[in-house]
Amino acid sequence: MASTRTWFETVAEAQRRARKRLPRGVYQALVAGTEAGVTMNDNVDAFGELKIRPRVADLPATRDLSTTVMGQQISFPVLISPTGVQAVHPDGEVAVARAAAGAGTAMGLSSFASKPVEEVGAVNDKLLFQTYWVGSREEILARAERARSAGAKGLIVTLDWVFDSRRDWGSPFIPEKLDLRAMARYAPQVALRPGYLARWLRSRSLPDLGVPNLGPREATPPTFFGAYGQWIGTPPPTWSDLAWLREQWGGPFMIKGITRPDDARRAVDVGASAISVSNHGGNNLDSTPASIRCLPGVVDAVGDQVEVLLDGGIRRGSDVVKALALGARAVLIGRAALFGMAAGGERGVTNVLEILRQGVSETLLGLGHASLHELSPEDILVPAGFAIDRKV
Template identity: 90%
Template sequence: MASTRTWFETVAEAQRRAKRRLPRGVYLALVAGAEAGVTMNDNISAFDELKVRPHIADLPPTRDLSTTVMGQDISMPVLISPTGVQAVHPDGEVAVARAAAAAGTAMGLSAFASKPVEEVGAVLDKLLFQTYWLGSRDEILARAERARAAGAKGLIVTLDWVFDSRRDWGSPYIPERLDVKAMARYAPQVALRPAYLGRWLRSRSLPDLGVPNLGPREATPPTFFGAYGQWMGTPPPTWADLAWLRAQWDGPFMIKGITRPDDARRAVDAGASALSVSNHGGNNLDSTPASIRCLPGVVDAVGDQLEVVLDGGIRRGSDVVKALALGARAVMIGRAYLWGMAAAGERGVTNVLEILRQGASETMLGLGRSSVHELSPDDIIVPAGFALDHKG
């Protein structure tokens, strides 16, 4: 069906609507990759290099997209990736969680989220909590235990970050807090987007730059930049640190940010039950290869010792199928659902998930596959030199 006022038929259309509805600085914060954006762009363009091999007869009348990831039965192999402070809609992560629940899938909630984990856990059973290595061991463990008490079924530790905030096209202004000076600076942008302002006025709130999930529930949340400063000041974890945290958390445990086979093998040794092949959406170290280029080598390195999820560049249902054919259990999406929420709130997130569900089902029909578990490398044409060396 064609896009209408209340429905968009592609993620690209969701992005166009988000750009029209968000203040320029907020929009740029969603789309910007590190430095020249080489990795961010490769995350998307790499999928175009992979070709599918369709059949024309004996095609399956129905397709089963359901699978299991981190102990969660999900209706399709698409999970919500954890993203930081969301200023695109007043309902923030709670709206995303409701959409994920309606779609029958799981959601990763960031420790830098704008909504408390208790509010998100109240509307979504399939909740995974994400944290960075931030603070002392005791603080990290207390953060995880708070999430567990709120209903989190799995823990995600994100490690792909080197604090590079440089953008060749300029970084958007993000204030420490929404004081008079900050609001005056943003006023010209907001005035050009009255619908965005109207949403916040109707909610009787302003974008909250606090991060409520880093400390005890009753504590005053630190500001985003206050938390960011603490994160920068925390020594990076060792593999022994990760093994320690895994030993404290007896549920599903994912290490996110892996691109190398040797790191994947170390994740197995550390006891991880899942890993995410990810380059932080191109927001980490620029010139890192696209996640999908790294996927085959990681899958080959770990076999069936743990679940492999791909994060980065998913814009179409065919992208989902390509990732699964190359060995991923599922994919995670970030920018795509944020654009959907900017375009139409919870309904927009639901719209994006349905686009990916329909697109994946259609691609599987063409490939003659009745279940996502039947997909294999034989369904994809991988050009020479596409995948990275499996040994590195």
């Protein structure tokens, strides 16, 4: 169906609407990559280098898109990736979680989210809670246990971050808190986007830059930059730290940010049940290869010892199928879901998920497969030199 006022046909159209509806600084924060944006752009562009090998007869009338990830049955192989403070819409992560639940898939919730884990867990029973290595071991474990009490079925530990926020085109202004000075600075941008302001006025709230999931539920949430400062001050984890947290958690456990086969093997050694091949959406070290370029080497290194997911650059259902054909069990989406949220709130996220679901089904049909589990590398033409790190 063609795009209408309430429905968009592609994720690209969702992004165009997000750009029209968000204040410039908010949109920049959503799309910006580190430094020159080489990795961020390659995450998306690399999928175009992979070609699909379709069939023309004996095609399946129906396709089974379901799979399991971290013990959760999901209706199709797309999960919500944990992303930080979501100022694109007043309903934030709660609306994203509702949309994911409606689509029958899992919600990854960031420890730097704008909504409490209890509110998100109440609307999606396939909740995966994400934490950075922030604070002491005791604080990290307490954060995870709070999430478990709120219904989290799995824990994601994100490691692909080195605090490099430089951008060649300039970083958008993000205030410590929405005081009068910050509002005055943003006022000219907001005035050009009256719909954005109206949504917040109807919600009788302002964008909350607090981080409510970092400490105890009853504690006053730190500001985003207060939490960021605590994170910077925490020594990076060792593999022994990760093995300890895996043992203490005792449930499904994902390490996110893997790009190298040797790191993938170490993740298996510490008992991870899943890994995500990810470069933080191009917001970590620039010039890191696209996630999809790293995927085959990681899959070769760990085989079926651990569930392998991919995060980064997914914009179409065919992208999802390409990742699965190269060995991923499922993919996670971040910016695509936020574009949908900015374009249409919860309905916009539902729209994005439906675009991807339809695209996966259509691509499976063209490949002649009745199930995701029939996909293999033979379905994809991979150009010479595309995949990296097959042995390292």
